[in-house]
Protein backbone atom coordinates (compact mmCIF):
# COMPACT_ATOMS: atom_id res chain seq x y z
CA UNK A 1 0.00 0.00 0.00
CA UNK A 2 0.98 3.62 -0.47
CA UNK A 3 0.04 6.22 2.11
CA UNK A 4 0.13 9.99 1.75
CA UNK A 5 1.03 11.78 5.01
CA UNK A 6 0.17 15.49 5.01
CA UNK A 7 1.87 17.91 7.40
CA UNK A 8 1.62 21.69 7.51
CA UNK A 9 5.29 22.66 7.84
CA UNK A 10 8.75 21.21 7.26
CA UNK A 11 9.51 20.65 10.95
CA UNK A 12 6.50 18.32 11.19
CA UNK A 13 7.43 16.51 7.99
CA UNK A 14 10.99 16.05 9.33
CA UNK A 15 9.60 14.44 12.50
CA UNK A 16 7.32 12.12 10.56
CA UNK A 17 10.24 11.12 8.30
CA UNK A 18 12.50 10.54 11.33
CA UNK A 19 9.91 8.11 12.68
CA UNK A 20 9.58 6.37 9.33
CA UNK A 21 13.34 6.02 8.73
CA UNK A 22 14.54 2.77 10.32
CA UNK A 23 18.18 3.32 9.23
CA UNK A 24 19.18 6.97 9.76
CA UNK A 25 22.46 6.29 7.88
CA UNK A 26 20.52 5.52 4.68
CA UNK A 27 17.52 7.81 4.90
CA UNK A 28 16.24 7.33 1.34
CA UNK A 29 15.39 9.68 -1.50
CA UNK A 30 15.59 13.45 -1.18
CA UNK A 31 12.37 15.49 -1.35
CA UNK A 32 10.78 16.25 -4.72
CA UNK A 33 8.79 19.39 -5.50
CA UNK A 34 5.28 19.07 -6.89
CA UNK A 35 3.61 21.77 -8.99
CA UNK A 36 2.53 24.46 -6.55
CA UNK A 37 5.85 24.15 -4.72
CA UNK A 38 4.79 21.33 -2.38
CA UNK A 39 7.71 19.29 -1.00
CA UNK A 40 7.09 15.54 -0.92
CA UNK A 41 9.48 12.89 0.41
CA UNK A 42 9.22 9.13 0.00
CA UNK A 43 10.05 6.49 2.61
CA UNK A 44 9.68 2.75 2.03
CA UNK A 45 8.97 0.41 4.92
CA UNK A 46 8.22 -3.32 4.64
CA UNK A 47 4.73 -3.60 3.18
CA UNK A 48 4.11 0.13 2.81
CA UNK A 49 5.44 3.21 1.01
CA UNK A 50 4.92 6.65 2.51
CA UNK A 51 4.93 9.99 0.74
CA UNK A 52 5.26 12.79 3.30
CA UNK A 53 3.93 16.14 2.01
CA UNK A 54 4.39 19.67 3.33
CA UNK A 55 0.99 21.12 2.49
CA UNK A 56 0.91 24.46 4.31
CA UNK A 57 -0.90 25.89 7.33
CA UNK A 58 -4.69 25.98 7.55
CA UNK A 59 -7.53 23.92 6.08
CA UNK A 60 -7.54 25.57 2.64
CA UNK A 61 -3.79 25.11 2.10
CA UNK A 62 -4.00 21.55 3.39
CA UNK A 63 -6.87 20.70 1.04
CA UNK A 64 -5.07 22.24 -1.95
CA UNK A 65 -1.79 20.46 -1.18
CA UNK A 66 -3.44 17.11 -0.53
CA UNK A 67 -5.59 17.33 -3.65
CA UNK A 68 -2.53 18.21 -5.73
CA UNK A 69 -0.55 15.22 -4.45
CA UNK A 70 -3.50 12.86 -4.92
CA UNK A 71 -4.26 14.10 -8.44
CA UNK A 72 -0.63 13.81 -9.56
CA UNK A 73 0.09 10.42 -7.95
CA UNK A 74 1.82 8.02 -10.35
CA UNK A 75 0.59 5.07 -8.30
CA UNK A 76 -2.66 5.12 -6.35
CA UNK A 77 -2.72 5.79 -2.63
CA UNK A 78 -4.73 3.61 -0.25
CA UNK A 79 -4.74 5.96 2.73
CA UNK A 80 -4.27 9.64 3.59
CA UNK A 81 -2.95 10.68 7.01
CA UNK A 82 -3.08 14.22 8.40
CA UNK A 83 -0.27 14.69 10.93
CA UNK A 84 1.34 17.41 12.97
CA UNK A 85 1.28 19.32 16.20
CA UNK A 86 -1.88 20.66 17.80
CA UNK A 87 -3.50 22.10 20.86
CA UNK A 88 -4.73 19.61 23.46
CA UNK A 89 -7.89 19.80 25.52
CA UNK A 90 -6.55 19.32 29.04
CA UNK A 91 -6.55 17.26 31.14
CA UNK A 92 -7.44 14.53 28.58
CA UNK A 93 -4.62 15.47 26.18
CA UNK A 94 -1.63 16.99 28.00
CA UNK A 95 1.36 18.60 26.31
CA UNK A 96 3.62 15.95 24.77
CA UNK A 97 0.82 13.41 24.34
CA UNK A 98 -0.67 12.10 21.10
CA UNK A 99 -4.27 12.24 19.90
CA UNK A 100 -5.64 10.02 17.12
CA UNK A 101 -8.91 11.26 15.62
CA UNK A 102 -12.00 9.11 15.77
CA UNK A 103 -13.70 12.05 14.06
CA UNK A 104 -12.26 14.98 12.10
CA UNK A 105 -14.52 17.94 12.77
CA UNK A 106 -14.80 21.31 10.98
CA UNK A 107 -15.35 23.18 14.23
CA UNK A 108 -15.65 26.76 12.96
CA UNK A 109 -17.15 26.20 9.50
CA UNK A 110 -20.71 27.44 9.68
CA UNK A 111 -22.68 30.44 10.90
CA UNK A 112 -22.96 32.33 14.16
CA UNK A 113 -26.64 32.89 15.03
CA UNK A 114 -28.33 34.54 18.01
CA UNK A 115 -28.86 30.98 19.26
CA UNK A 116 -25.22 30.00 18.84
CA UNK A 117 -23.02 28.36 16.21
CA UNK A 118 -24.65 26.32 13.42
CA UNK A 119 -22.30 24.01 11.53
CA UNK A 120 -22.14 23.88 7.76
CA UNK A 121 -23.87 20.49 7.50
CA UNK A 122 -26.83 21.76 9.54
CA UNK A 123 -26.98 24.75 7.19
CA UNK A 124 -27.46 22.27 4.37
CA UNK A 125 -24.03 22.57 2.74
CA UNK A 126 -21.68 19.62 2.56
CA UNK A 127 -20.10 17.96 5.58
CA UNK A 128 -18.89 18.98 9.01
CA UNK A 129 -17.33 15.67 10.04
CA UNK A 130 -15.19 12.98 8.41
CA UNK A 131 -14.87 9.61 10.13
CA UNK A 132 -11.61 7.66 9.86
CA UNK A 133 -11.99 3.85 9.60
CA UNK A 134 -12.91 2.97 13.19
CA UNK A 135 -10.73 -0.13 13.48
CA UNK A 136 -7.69 1.62 12.01
CA UNK A 137 -8.06 4.62 14.31
CA UNK A 138 -8.46 2.37 17.35
CA UNK A 139 -5.38 0.31 16.44
CA UNK A 140 -3.33 3.42 15.75
CA UNK A 141 -4.31 4.93 19.10
CA UNK A 142 -3.63 1.73 21.01
CA UNK A 143 -0.21 1.17 19.42
CA UNK A 144 0.97 4.76 19.93
CA UNK A 145 -0.58 5.24 23.37
CA UNK A 146 -2.66 8.09 21.97
CA UNK A 147 -6.00 9.37 23.16
CA UNK A 148 -8.70 8.33 20.67
CA UNK A 149 -10.99 11.34 20.41
CA UNK A 150 -12.41 13.90 17.98
CA UNK A 151 -9.84 16.32 16.57
CA UNK A 152 -11.25 19.75 15.71
CA UNK A 153 -10.10 21.75 12.70
CA UNK A 154 -10.16 25.53 13.21
CA UNK A 155 -9.02 28.40 11.01
CA UNK A 156 -8.05 30.49 14.03
CA UNK A 157 -6.00 29.12 16.93
CA UNK A 158 -8.12 29.31 20.07
CA UNK A 159 -6.48 31.88 22.35
CA UNK A 160 -8.96 32.67 25.12
CA UNK A 161 -10.58 30.78 27.98
CA UNK A 162 -14.02 31.73 26.63
CA UNK A 163 -13.17 30.39 23.18
CA UNK A 164 -11.88 27.13 24.62
CA UNK A 165 -14.98 26.78 26.81
CA UNK A 166 -17.31 27.41 23.85
CA UNK A 167 -15.53 24.79 21.74
CA UNK A 168 -15.53 22.27 24.59
CA UNK A 169 -19.24 22.87 25.17
CA UNK A 170 -19.99 22.13 21.50
CA UNK A 171 -17.55 19.18 21.39
CA UNK A 172 -17.30 17.76 24.91
CA UNK A 173 -15.32 14.70 23.77
CA UNK A 174 -12.74 16.68 21.74
CA UNK A 175 -9.12 15.72 22.35
CA UNK A 176 -7.27 18.30 20.24
CA UNK A 177 -7.58 21.17 17.82
CA UNK A 178 -5.39 21.92 14.81
CA UNK A 179 -5.78 23.74 11.51
CA UNK A 180 -5.47 21.20 8.70
CA UNK A 181 -7.26 17.90 9.37
CA UNK A 182 -10.61 18.72 7.80
CA UNK A 183 -8.95 20.08 4.65
CA UNK A 184 -6.89 16.90 4.29
CA UNK A 185 -10.03 14.81 4.88
CA UNK A 186 -12.08 16.73 2.28
CA UNK A 187 -9.42 16.09 -0.37
CA UNK A 188 -9.14 12.41 0.60
CA UNK A 189 -12.93 12.02 0.41
CA UNK A 190 -12.99 13.64 -3.02
CA UNK A 191 -10.65 10.84 -4.14
CA UNK A 192 -12.65 8.14 -2.33
CA UNK A 193 -9.81 7.46 0.13
CA UNK A 194 -9.89 6.72 3.87
CA UNK A 195 -8.30 9.28 6.16
CA UNK A 196 -6.59 9.24 9.54
CA UNK A 197 -5.38 12.16 11.68
CA UNK A 198 -2.75 12.16 14.41
CA UNK A 199 -1.71 15.17 16.47
CA UNK A 200 1.11 15.63 18.96
CA UNK A 201 0.12 18.17 21.60
CA UNK A 202 2.38 21.24 21.75
CA UNK A 203 0.14 23.47 23.87
CA UNK A 204 -3.09 23.47 25.80
CA UNK A 205 -6.20 24.85 24.08
CA UNK A 206 -6.97 28.03 26.03
CA UNK A 207 -5.58 31.47 26.85
CA UNK A 208 -2.69 32.32 24.53
CA UNK A 209 0.66 31.70 26.20
CA UNK A 210 3.41 31.26 23.62
CA UNK A 211 6.02 30.77 26.36
CA UNK A 212 4.20 27.59 27.39
CA UNK A 213 4.32 26.02 23.92
CA UNK A 214 6.46 22.88 23.80
CA UNK A 215 6.91 22.43 20.06
CA UNK A 216 10.13 20.42 20.46
CA UNK A 217 8.47 17.93 22.80
CA UNK A 218 5.53 17.60 20.43
CA UNK A 219 7.79 17.01 17.42
CA UNK A 220 9.64 14.30 19.35
CA UNK A 221 6.32 12.67 20.26
CA UNK A 222 5.24 12.86 16.61
CA UNK A 223 8.40 11.06 15.47
CA UNK A 224 7.95 8.37 18.11
CA UNK A 225 4.31 8.01 17.10
CA UNK A 226 5.26 7.40 13.47
CA UNK A 227 7.96 4.90 14.46
CA UNK A 228 5.13 2.77 15.88
CA UNK A 229 2.50 3.76 13.34
CA UNK A 230 4.46 2.66 10.25
CA UNK A 231 4.06 -1.09 10.87
CA UNK A 232 0.45 -0.64 12.08
CA UNK A 233 -0.52 1.07 8.82
CA UNK A 234 1.37 -1.55 6.78
CA UNK A 235 -0.55 -4.32 8.54
CA UNK A 236 -3.88 -2.53 8.03
CA UNK A 237 -3.05 -1.95 4.36
CA UNK A 238 -2.20 -5.60 3.75
CA UNK A 239 -5.44 -6.81 5.34
CA UNK A 240 -7.44 -4.13 3.53
CA UNK A 241 -5.98 -5.11 0.15
CA UNK A 242 -6.57 -8.84 0.83
CA UNK A 243 -10.16 -8.04 1.77
CA UNK A 244 -10.65 -6.02 -1.44
CA UNK A 245 -9.09 -8.89 -3.47
CA UNK A 246 -11.59 -11.38 -2.03
CA UNK A 247 -14.60 -9.34 -3.12
Ligand SMILES: O=C(O)c1cccc(C(=O)CC[C@H]2O[C@@H](n3cnc4c(=O)[nH]cnc43)[C@H](O)[C@@H]2O)c1
Nearest residue numbers: 008057085086087157158177178179180202203205
Ligand atom coordinates in the same frame (compact mmCIF):
# COMPACT_ATOMS: atom_id res chain seq x y z
O1 LIG B 1 -0.08 32.43 18.61
C1 LIG B 1 0.45 32.89 17.61
O2 LIG B 1 0.90 34.02 17.53
C2 LIG B 1 0.60 32.04 16.40
C3 LIG B 1 1.05 32.61 15.23
C4 LIG B 1 1.20 31.84 14.12
C5 LIG B 1 0.92 30.50 14.14
C6 LIG B 1 0.48 29.94 15.30
C7 LIG B 1 0.17 28.56 15.38
O3 LIG B 1 -0.48 28.10 16.28
C8 LIG B 1 0.66 27.61 14.34
C9 LIG B 1 -0.42 26.68 14.01
C10 LIG B 1 0.10 25.38 13.45
O4 LIG B 1 0.30 24.45 14.48
C11 LIG B 1 -0.87 23.66 14.67
N1 LIG B 1 -1.34 23.99 16.01
C12 LIG B 1 -0.58 23.86 17.10
N2 LIG B 1 -1.25 24.19 18.19
C13 LIG B 1 -2.47 24.57 17.79
C14 LIG B 1 -3.62 25.04 18.51
O5 LIG B 1 -3.66 25.16 19.73
N3 LIG B 1 -4.71 25.32 17.76
C15 LIG B 1 -4.71 25.19 16.41
N4 LIG B 1 -3.64 24.75 15.73
C16 LIG B 1 -2.54 24.45 16.40
C17 LIG B 1 -1.80 23.98 13.51
O6 LIG B 1 -2.30 22.80 12.93
C18 LIG B 1 -0.95 24.78 12.55
O7 LIG B 1 -0.34 23.95 11.60
C19 LIG B 1 0.30 30.70 16.45
